[in-house]
Every structure is written in C-alpha cells, then in structure tokens.
Amino acid sequence: MRSTFGGLEIAKRGLFAQQAALNVTGHNIANTNTEGYTRQRANMEASMPFPYPSLTNERQAGQMGTGVIVSSIQRLRDRFLDAQFRSQYKNVGQYEARTNALEQIEVIMNEPSDKGLRYVMDEFWNSWQKVSQPSADYSTREYVIQKGKALAETLNFIDRELKQLQKDFNSQVEIKAEQLETIVKQIADLNQQISDIVPHGYIPNDLYDKRDVLIDKLSKMLDIEVETVPIDVDGKKVDGPVNITLKNPSGVQLVTGNTPASITLVDSGKLANGDDRRFISVGGTQLDSGNLKAGEIYGLVDSRDTVIHNYITKINDLAKAFIKEVNEKHSSENFFSGADASNIGVAITDPNKVAYDPANPGDNSIALAVYALKQSTSISIGGTTTSFDGFTRAMIATLGVETEEAQRMKENAESLVMEVENRRQSISGVSLDEEMSNMIKFQHAYNAAARTITAVDEMLDKIINGMGIVGR
Structure with a gap:
C-alpha cells in the first residue's frame, strides 16, 4: 500500500x-x-x-x-522544409547579383531616354548633315566638333563607369570571401559546443537555431549540402555536428565537424581596368563561373566576368568602329583620336578643317560621306556587319531583355523561397x-x-x- x-x-x-x-x-x-x-x-x-x-x-x-x-x-523544426528553403535560396542570391549588375548597366547607359547614347549619336550625325549644306559656315563646323566631343565623352563615361562597376563587383567578391570565412568558422565553433553538450544529456536547442541561421545564410551564397552527424546518448540518436559540402564544385568541404575549410582569395587574370581579378578559394579549390552553378558568389563572379565584361566589349567595339569609319571618310585629317572607348576624343581643333578638302575647298563630299555612315548597313562592329544605329539598338534591346529576365527569375525565386518560409514558419514560428x-x-x-x-x-x-x- x-x-x-x-x-x-x-x-x-x-x-x-x-x-x-x-x-x-x-x-x-x-x-x-x-x-x-x-x-x-x-x-x-x-x-x-x-x-x-x-x-x-x-x-x-x-x-x-x-x-x-x-x-x-x-x-x-521540419528538416525537409529546411532543405527546400536552402535549395531555393541559392537562386535568390544568384539572380539578386545578376539583376543588380544589369540594372546598374541600364543606369549607366541611360537608355531609353532622350539624353542617352542613341540621342548623342543622332545629334552627331545630324551635325554632319548640317555641315554638308552649301550654307555651312564656321559656327556649323564648330558645332560638329562639339557634337563629336559629346559623343566621345559619352563613350568615355560609359566605358569608365562600366569598368568601375566591374571593379565594384570584384570588391564584392572580396567581401563575400570574408563573410564566407566568418560563417564557416562560426558553424565549426557551434559544432564544437554542440558536441561538448549533447553527450551529457542536454539538448542545445538555441545553439541549433544559431547554427541553422548561419547555414541559411550560407545557402544563399553557395549551393551546399548539409549532413547532420547523430550522437548516441543512452541509446537515442541526438543531432550533433554538421558537415557541409559544396554540390558544385562537387565534394569540396566547407565544414567538417569542428574544422572549417581554409578560405582565401586568389588572383587570376585582369579586369578591364587592369586590376587583378579576384576569386574565392575553398581548401585550395578556386570558385569560378566554370565550376559554380548557383548562389550569390556565382552571380557576382558571372556578372563581373561575363555580363559586365560583354557590355564593356560592346562599347569598345562601337567606339573602335566610329574611330575607323569616320576617320576613313574624313580623309584629309583624322576626326577622332584614340583607340577605343576609354580614350576616344576629337583630334581636330580648327573648325575650318572639318570636312575640308584642300584640293576642292567648296566640295561637301566629305561631309556627305560621313553623314552617309548613319544609314550604312555594311559597318563592321565587333565582327558583325551592321549599322551604327542597328548595333546600338540591338545592344540596348538585349540589355532590356536580359534585365527583365533576371528580374523575373529573381521574383520567381523569391516567391518560391517565401512560400517555403511561410510553411516553415507555420511549424517553427512563434x-x-x-x-x-x-x-x-x-x-x-x-x-x-x-x-x-x-x-x-x-x-x-x-x-x-x-x-x-x-x-x-
């Protein structure tokens, strides 16, 4: 009893x-x-x-x-929803970086607008049309020089700003390397604390939360795979440390137990302005657009080395074509100086020498020949036969399409992440x-x-x- x-x-x-x-x-x-x-x-x-x-x-x-x-x-906590969230979050990071790059390029190009590159080009061609008239005088020829300078300065500006944007993205790669190193070290430290506490029969829920927050941040930067190592406590399996591996490049370890990977910066190649191109190295493996497939770091590297680089190349090709074609038609003296968009300028300082043929002082054939370049469709620009206006319109249109697509993909990725996060919060949220x-x-x-x-x-x-x- x-x-x-x-x-x-x-x-x-x-x-x-x-x-x-x-x-x-x-x-x-x-x-x-x-x-x-x-x-x-x-x-x-x-x-x-x-x-x-x-x-x-x-x-x-x-x-x-x-x-x-x-x-x-x-x-x-639902591990399946965690895995879904992290699988989608890497796409948000990638398209955020790409969208950011393309939107800034649109700002630099200032298109479409009535003050952008196409407007300056039209003003340049119109000045040659005016100087081809029999009534063209000193002021009209000075007008041509000023419009030529406006075009050259516009190309200089776009080239300079695109190179600065590429440099900024290079700096962002450096910042991400520091953030990545900090996160993997913190996860390794939390792994150690959890491994010390769990065998004594305690469940460190708050430490698990801190670690999951860091893993979520990591999943935005890189495409990762997370493996939880169980610890046996009185016959029960309790969550212990996690091992984190990159999916691409496959098999690269970011965190193994309480050991973080070595994160360093390495240089490979040059940027358009001559600076060293920086890459993140994880345990000796360089992360670049060749082996990365998703994540914010991939978005930054791809935007720097592909997206921005392509538009720098296009602007240089356009500037080179202007220098070559206009100088060939303005045979008496080079109108433009320089070699590309970085240093194009107007070589002529005396307005009287604009469209002037010493053998035929009253002849307007030079001005007409330069003005005819506006309508010509046989201009070689960047290996493509087209017109100046056609090349520029195609470049602007491509930029618009790429930006719209990147924005759409970013919104889709954010929508999917938000949907998973809402489901996760319905279980885990307070x-x-x-x-x-x-x-x-x-x-x-x-x-x-x-x-x-x-x-x-x-x-x-x-x-x-x-x-x-x-x-x-």
Missing part, C-alpha cells in the same frame, strides 16, 4: 512540470522577433508507475501513477495567440497541482496531529 506522502511527490512533480512548461512558453514569447528562432515545446509524460513489477513486491490491482515529468524540450493560450493552460495546471499539495497537507495534518489522541 502506498504512503500518504506519495501524494506530495505527485503534486510536486506536477508543479515542476507545469513550471517548466511555463518557462518554455515564456522563452518562446521572449524570442518572438528573434531571427531564426524555432519555437520549443515541453513534452510531458507520466513518470514510472508504482509498483514496478518484480518477484518480491506486494500484489495489488494495477499500478498507481506517480505523476508527470518533462521528458524533453523539443524544437519544432504564435503569440497560441503561446498565451498555453500559458493559461499551464498556469491552471500549476494552480491545481498547488491545490493538491494543500489537500494532501490537510490529510497529513489530520494523520499526524489528529490521530491517536483519545480521551482528551
């Missing part, structure tokens, strides 16, 4: 269990706005009943319960309404357990102080 004092133990366990549940609820509420926090739940189960079956214990009908215990503090409801539930249970102690105390008082007193 059980002791009367057993009721106190049951009530005490009830108090402790409900208090623990209230503490967990308070912890959830306090971290409602904490980045990456996963709501927790106190799992309760009945404690070992009495008596436990053996050969010598007393026989009675059934077993008597001994109360409740908090068996675990569970972190409500709902204040739900937590307040739980608080009331646990508070009532705590009060009831306290009332049980009072009832048992009254019973014991009767037994101790009221029994055995006869005849008084």
Whole structure:
C-alpha cells in the first residue's frame, strides 16, 4: 500500500512540470522577433508507475501513477522544409547579383531616354548633315566638333563607369570571401559546443537555431549540402555536428565537424581596368563561373566576368568602329583620336578643317560621306556587319531583355523561397495567440497541482496531529 506522502511527490512533480512548461512558453514569447528562432515545446509524460513489477513486491490491482515529468524540450523544426528553403535560396542570391549588375548597366547607359547614347549619336550625325549644306559656315563646323566631343565623352563615361562597376563587383567578391570565412568558422565553433553538450544529456536547442541561421545564410551564397552527424546518448540518436559540402564544385568541404575549410582569395587574370581579378578559394579549390552553378558568389563572379565584361566589349567595339569609319571618310585629317572607348576624343581643333578638302575647298563630299555612315548597313562592329544605329539598338534591346529576365527569375525565386518560409514558419514560428493560450493552460495546471499539495497537507495534518489522541 502506498504512503500518504506519495501524494506530495505527485503534486510536486506536477508543479515542476507545469513550471517548466511555463518557462518554455515564456522563452518562446521572449524570442518572438528573434531571427531564426524555432519555437520549443515541453513534452510531458507520466513518470514510472508504482509498483514496478518484480518477484518480491506486494500484489495489488494495477499500478498507481506517480505523476508527470518533462521528458524533453523539443524544437519544432521540419528538416525537409529546411532543405527546400536552402535549395531555393541559392537562386535568390544568384539572380539578386545578376539583376543588380544589369540594372546598374541600364543606369549607366541611360537608355531609353532622350539624353542617352542613341540621342548623342543622332545629334552627331545630324551635325554632319548640317555641315554638308552649301550654307555651312564656321559656327556649323564648330558645332560638329562639339557634337563629336559629346559623343566621345559619352563613350568615355560609359566605358569608365562600366569598368568601375566591374571593379565594384570584384570588391564584392572580396567581401563575400570574408563573410564566407566568418560563417564557416562560426558553424565549426557551434559544432564544437554542440558536441561538448549533447553527450551529457542536454539538448542545445538555441545553439541549433544559431547554427541553422548561419547555414541559411550560407545557402544563399553557395549551393551546399548539409549532413547532420547523430550522437548516441543512452541509446537515442541526438543531432550533433554538421558537415557541409559544396554540390558544385562537387565534394569540396566547407565544414567538417569542428574544422572549417581554409578560405582565401586568389588572383587570376585582369579586369578591364587592369586590376587583378579576384576569386574565392575553398581548401585550395578556386570558385569560378566554370565550376559554380548557383548562389550569390556565382552571380557576382558571372556578372563581373561575363555580363559586365560583354557590355564593356560592346562599347569598345562601337567606339573602335566610329574611330575607323569616320576617320576613313574624313580623309584629309583624322576626326577622332584614340583607340577605343576609354580614350576616344576629337583630334581636330580648327573648325575650318572639318570636312575640308584642300584640293576642292567648296566640295561637301566629305561631309556627305560621313553623314552617309548613319544609314550604312555594311559597318563592321565587333565582327558583325551592321549599322551604327542597328548595333546600338540591338545592344540596348538585349540589355532590356536580359534585365527583365533576371528580374523575373529573381521574383520567381523569391516567391518560391517565401512560400517555403511561410510553411516553415507555420511549424517553427512563434504564435503569440497560441503561446498565451498555453500559458493559461499551464498556469491552471500549476494552480491545481498547488491545490493538491494543500489537500494532501490537510490529510497529513489530520494523520499526524489528529490521530491517536483519545480521551482528551
């Protein structure tokens, strides 16, 4: 037969269990706005009943319960949704970088607008049309020089700004290398802390959250694969350290247990302005557009080495064609100086020498020949036979299409990530309404357990102080 004092133990366990549940609820509420926090739940189960079956214990009908215990503090997290989120997040990083590059190129080109490259080109051609007229005078020829300078300065500006943009993306690669190194070191440190705590029977939920936040950030930068190594604790498998590997290039380890990969910067080739082209190296493997397939770092490298580089090349090809074709038609003296968009300028300083043929001073054939270049479709620009206007329109149109496509892909990726994140938050996020409801539930249970102690105390008082007193 059980002791009367057993009721106190049951009530005490009830108090402790409900208090623990209230503490967990308070912890959830306090971290409602904490980045990456996963709501927790106190799992309760009945404690070992009495008596436990053996050969010598007393026989009675059934077993008597001994109360409740908090068996675990569970972190409500869905690994499948984590994997989905990280699989999509890398696309957000990639298309953010690409969209950023293309949008900035659009700003530099200032197209479409009435002050962009095409407008300046039209003004240049129109000045030659005016100087081809019989009434052309000194001021008209000066006008041609000024419009030539405007065109040259526009090409100079676009070239300079595109090269600066490429340099900026090169700097962003350097910044990402520092961020990557910091993140992998922090994950390795958390792996060590988790490995130290778990074998002692503790579940470090908050450390898991910190690590998951870092892994999410890492998944935006690179296409990664995460493997959780379980630790055996009293026959149960508990999450331990994680190993993180790159999917592309395949097999490159970022984190192995408590050991982070060596992250360094390496130089390979030159930028258009002559600066060293920087790449991130992970454990001796260079990450470039040849082996990366997705992620923010891929987006930065590809934008720098392909997207921006292509437009630098196109502007240079256009400038070279202007220098060559106009100078050939302006045979008496070179009109343009320089070799490409970086240094194109107007060579003529005397307006009287514009479209001037010493053998035929009144002849306007030079001006007409230069003006005819506007309509010519047999101009060689960058290995393509086209017209100046056709090449420029195609370049602007391609930029618009590429920007629109990058924006669309970015929005699609963000939409998919948001959908997964909403599903993840429905499981892991803290709902204040739900937590307040739980608080009331646990508070009532705590009060009831306290009332049980009072009832048992009254019973014991009767037994101790009221029994055995006869005849008084």
